[in-house]
Amino acid sequence: GQNIDQPTEMTATEGAIVQINCTYQTSGFNGLFWYQQHAGEAPTFLSYNVLDGLEEKGRFSSFLSRSKGYSYLLLKELQMKDSASYLCAVRGSGSARQLTFGSGTQLTVLP
């Protein structure tokens, strides 16, 4: 099975940098995703890592260490619209490549 841990809540200030951590313990690993979900809306894809290292995409970056079972999402130059829940999801190694989601980190950006 999969066990995924994320902090429940985080608060940061507009313009700052915030790092959201995700640790996982899995019986099979085949990639890690980050999704953003605004209140009352659908999750939307942010980033994907399958190899160790940093993936950068504009203000958002995601890092993966497979040996440590650890990932983080880095958000730079925070904006008010970044207030949302950030979901870490691990893809299993079975043929269905099923995603298991963490419970999400609710980020609040303050002015």
Add this chain to the structure above:
Amino acid sequence: DTAVSQTPKYLVTQMGNDKSIKCEQNLGHDTMYWYKQDSKKFLKIMFSYNNKELIINETVPNRFSPKSPDKAHLNLHINSLELGDSAVYFCASSHPPGEKQYFGPGTRLTVT
């Protein structure tokens, strides 16, 4: 154009009733999913179909029955609704299985 659509958006019903939620995607994807998101915002996979074949069937009461008439549609029928079924149900699609998923807007089901 809406990529993944669901109907209805809101569904309020009484315990014991039977209801259906419909999902359609126009992305040309082969794989579709149903997720349940409870009040604690935990998003959990229920079912997945690839090319109309069931590939994921998690531990879900058999009151829940998915149906995929074609690759673009995945419906969810729920019999004998219970209070604990109250949640937001999201449909999603991807190509191939396990790749970046596109989610529908969700159906908020309230059972009274």
